[in-house]
Each structure stands twice: as structure tokens, then as C-alpha cells.
Amino acid sequence: xxxxxxxxxxxxxxxxxAAKRLDQQPASDQAVAAKSQRLKxxxxxxxxxxxxxxxxxxxxxxxxxxxxxxxxxxxxxTDHALHSRGVRAAGQRDxxxxxxxxxxxxxxxxxxxxxxxxxxxxxxxxxxxxxxDEGDISGAYWAVLSHPASERALVNEVFGEVHMLxxxxxxxxxxxxxxxxxxxxxxxxxxxxxxxxxxxLQAAAKDHAxxxxxxxxxxxxxxxxxxxxxxxAPMGADxxxxxxxxQRLQAADQRADEYDGRLIALEAQLAEAExxxxxxxxxxxxLQRELDILExxxxxxxxxxxxHSSGPQTLLYVGGRPNLFYRLRKLAESRNIxxxxxxxxxxxxxxxLPAMVGRVSWxxxxxxxxxxxxxxxxxxxxxxxxxxxxxxxxxxxxSFAAAIAQPLAVAE
Numbered sequence: 001x002x003x004x005x006x007x008x009x010x011x012x013x014x015x016x017x018a019a020k021r022l023d024q025q026p027a028s029d030q031a032v033a034a035k036s037q038r039l040k041x042x043x044x045x046x047x048x049x050x051x052x053x054x055x056x057x058x059x060x061x062x063x064x065x066x067x068x069x070x071x072x073x074x075x076x077x078t079d080h081a082l083h084s085r086g087v088r089a090a091g092q093r094d095x096x097x098x099x100x101x102x103x104x105x106x107x108x109x110x111x112x113x114x115x116x117x118x119x120x121x122x123x124x125x126x127x128x129x130x131x132x133d134e135g136d137i138s139g140a141y142w143a144v145l146s147h148p149a150s151e152r153a154l155v156n157e158v159f160g161e162v163h164m165l166x167x168x169x170x171x172x173x174x175x176x177x178x179x180x181x182x183x184x185x186x187x188x189x190x191x192x193x194x195x196x197x198x199x200x201l202q203a204a205a206k207d208h209a210x211x212x213x214x215x216x217x218x219x220x221x222x223x224x225x226x227x228x229x230x231x232x233a234p235m236g237a238d239x240x241x242x243x244x245x246x247q248r249l250q251a252a253d254q255r256a257d258e259y260d261g262r263l264i265a266l267e268a269q270l271a272e273a274e275x276x277x278x279x280x281x282x283x284x285x286x287l288q289r290e291l292d293i294l295e296x297x298x299x300x301x302x303x304x305x306x307x308h309s310s311g312p313q314t315l316l317y318v319g320g321r322p323n324l325f326y327r328l329r330k331l332a333e334s335r336n337i338x339x340x341x342x343x344x345x346x347x348x349x350x351x352x353l354p355a356m357v358g359r360v361s362w363x364x365x366x367x368x369x370x371x372x373x374x375x376x377x378x379x380x381x382x383x384x385x386x387x388x389x390x391x392x393x394x395x396x397x398x399s400f401a402a403a404i405a406q407p408l409a410v411a412e
Contacts, residue, residue: 038112038146040101041090048145048155049090051162053083056104056142062086063105068097103147108139115143121151128158131330135334137162151378190277194270201266208259210251218249230337283393313337313405316356316363318378319344319370320395328400344374357381362388367397 016146041049053062059079066074066085076083089096105112111131118124126149144158165183225242272339317328325341330341340360342348350373356361363382365375375391382389392399 011369022154037148038116039148040097040146041104042093042097044145046091048159049087051159052082052104052142053086053090053100054143056108056138056167057086057100057164061081061103061107065089065096067098070101074155074386104142108142111139112143112146113135115140115147118147119149120148124150125154125157130380132161133334135331135332137165141372162247177184181363183283187277187280190273190280194273195279197266197270201263201270204259204263204266208256208263211256211259215249215252215256218245218252221245222249266322313362314340314379316340316342316360317400318353318363318365318374320366321369324395324397327397331401331403337404344370350374354381357387360387362390364390364392366399367394368393368397 017050041052044052054090057065059082062082063077066077066082067090069089071077071085077085086100091097111401115127118127124144126138128144131137142159145155149272164207222245223243313336315332317339320328320341320343322343329339329341341358342353344365353374357378363378365378367375378389381387390403392403
């Protein structure tokens with residue numbers, strides 16, 4: 001932890017084997033070796049092993065490496081346990097360390113070939129900045145740290161950027177993950193409540209059927225007695241029994257009406273519960289999609305999940321959190337989108353919106369971080385200019401990534 005807190009200080013690189021090889025060769029041979037041979041994980045200082053394993057390999061790839069070296073519980077171990085073992089293997093010059101380096105080289109073969117053509121720290125730094133703008137961080141990070149021409153200052157700077165990027169991604173998605181978990185718990189509780197309501201409805205329907213059957217029997221019995229009697233008779237035992245039956249029949253009718261009312265109310269509650277459960281499920285699905293897109297952008301941007309625009313677009317983003325504007329712009333640029341920002345009237349004047357809407361292709365705004373007047377104004381201006389607009393679920397990086405990854409559509 002103390003090393004991470006002092007990441008701005010120069011970080012020593014432990015390269016004993018590389019130094020020994022270069023000292024034993026002539027100057028010309030040293031230059032050739034330094035240019036052609038990349039460093040292994042065990043050639044790097046131990047402080048880099050954690051970030052290399054966590055950033056440059058997926059959990060499934062690390063699990064495969066550990067399984068090959070005979071790790072008995074590699075298939076069932078937790079992600080944290082796998083990460084710890086991978087960090088330990090990265091510092092060992094044995095079969096596990098060699099398999100780990102082989103997995104890193106195989107996963108990032110394309111970008112390693114790009115960096116192999118570079119020979120100076122300035123060229124490596126320029127290529128790193130280009131990779132960051134394109135979102136290809138994991139492969140570029142391994143290429144920089146393993147490149148023989150990378151100087152200590154450059155390695156320290158790249159390590160610091162990756163370290164701070166992990167904090168940025170964690171803080172941006174933490175609220176989304178907490179909300180997703182809460183929605184899942186709400187859906188489970190809603191399902192249990194619906195099941196209980198269905199049980200009560202079935203019991204009420206059964207009671208209603210029994211009461212209805214009893215009423216019909218009493219009506220038949222009453223009609224038979226009236227037909228046999230033919231005319232009113234003095235109040236006797238039979239008439240008293242009929243009176244009691246009529247009273248019970250009236251009471252049964254009243255209870256049946258009450259059950260009908262309760263049944264209607266429960267059916268309405270069930271319909272409302274099903275509607276809310278459907279809405280929660282939809283929001284849950286949207287959250288999961290946003291997190292999947294954000295994860296593909298940050299951890300594996302070179303996978304087929306990344307979506308790039310076929311042509312340049314201009315996008316207006318109104319509202320949101322200013323501290324995320326830089327990351328939003330970078331994410332938009334990686335998809336060939338020119339992002340125009342307006343804070344929704346906090347510091348930027350709302351009178352600028354008509355001109356901004358007129359020169360963009362479409363507009364988006366987060367519904368949780370914009371005033372009602374600014375949101376209504378964006379909708380009205382987009383309709384007048386026949387421009388598409390899309391309200392975002394939140395002002396998070398995940399919602400923005402999901403928005404620019406889907407086709408344009410005018411909001412209803």
C-alpha cells in the first residue's frame with residue numbers, strides 16, 4: 001500500500017538477468033539484444049505484477065494457466081485467490097511464470113507487434129497515448145512494461161495512469177452495481193409477495209365456490225318447502241328453521257359480496273405487482289447491459305463488443321457531472337463521435353442550446369442530473385429541428401457507453 005501511495009516517486013526496476021546479459025556483450029551486441037528481446041514478468045519489479053495480472057489477463061485465462069501447472073482447485077477457486085496465485089507466479093522463473101508470460105503474449109500478440117517496431121521511449125509513449133484514446137489499455141500496458149526500450153520514468157508514468165484508471169472505473173460503476181443488487185433483491189421480494197397473493201386468491205376463490213354451492217342448495221330447499229306448503233301456515237318449527245336458513249343465506253350472500261370485493265382488490269394488486277416487477281426486470285436488464293458494455297470498453301476493448309460509428313457524428317450531451325466530461329469525451333472520440341457538452345444551465349447559459357442543437361446529429365441527457373426546464377427545452381428543440389434525442393437512465397459512464405453503442409432513435 002505504501003508503494004501505491006508514493007507512486008509518483010521513481011520506481012526501481014529489478015532487471016538482474018537483463019543487466020548481466022548486456023554487461024557480458026559488446027556494445028553492438030547489447031544494442032541488438034535490447035532492441036529484439038522483450039522483458040519477462042520476473043524481470044520486472046514485484047510491484048508491477050499485481051497490475052499486470054489484473055489488467056492484462058481475464059479470470060478465465062488465468063484459471064487455464066494455473067490449471068496447466070497442476071493447481072488442484074483452479075476451476076473452483078475464487079477470483080481473488082486466482083489473482084493472488086497469478087501474482088505469485090509472475091515473479092517466478094519456472095514453468096508457471098513461463099506459461100503466464102506465454103498467455104500474455106498470445107492474448108496481446110497484435111499490439112505487441114505494433115510496439116516491437118518502436119525503439120525510443122518517446123515513440124513508445126506516443127503509441128501508449130494512442131492506445132489509451134482507442135480504449136486498448138490492457139494490451140498496451142503489457143507492451144510498454146515488457147518493451148526493452150522503456151525507461152523507468154515512462155514505466156512509472158504508465159503504471160500511475162493504469163492505477164488511477166482502476167479507481168475511476170470503480171467509483172463510476174460502484175453505484176450501478178449497488179443499484180443492480182438492490183433491484184435483484186426487490187424482484188425476489190416481489191416474487192415472494194406475488195406467490196403469497198396468488199395463494200390467498202386461490203383460497204378465496206375456493207371459499208367463494210363453496211358458499212355459492214351452499215346458497216344454491218338453500219334456494220332449492222326453500223323452493224321445495226314453499227311448493228309443499230302451498231299457503232302460509234302458523235309459525236312452527238319448520239318455519240323457524242326456514243327463517244334461520246334465510247338469515248344464513250343472506251349472511252352468505254353478504255360474505256360472498258365481500259369476497260368478491262376482496263378478490264377484485266387482490267387482482268388489482270397482483271396486476272400492479274406484475275407491472276412493477278416487469279419494470280424492475282427491464283431496469284435490471286438495462287443496468288446489466290450498461291455494465292457489460294462498460295466492462296468490454298475498459299477491460300477488453302479489443303473484443304467484438306466494441307461498437308464504432310460508420311461515419312463521423314456530432315452528439316450533444318446536456319447535464320451530467322462535469323468531473324466525468326473528460327472521460328465522456330474520450331469515450332466518444334474512440335467511436336468517431338464529436339461530443340458537444342452543455343452543463344444544463346449550471347454555468348452554461350440555456351440560450352446557447354438552440355444553436356447547439358442545430359449543429360449536432362442527435363442529443364442525450366441524463367434524467368437524474370438535469371433540471372426539468374433544460375430537459376424540456378432539449379426535447380422541444382430536437383422535435384423542432386427533427387433531431388433524435390435520448391434520455392439516459394443516469395449520468396454514469398456506463399449509461400453513456402450504452403447510449404453511444406446503440407442505433408439512433410427518436411424518443412417517444
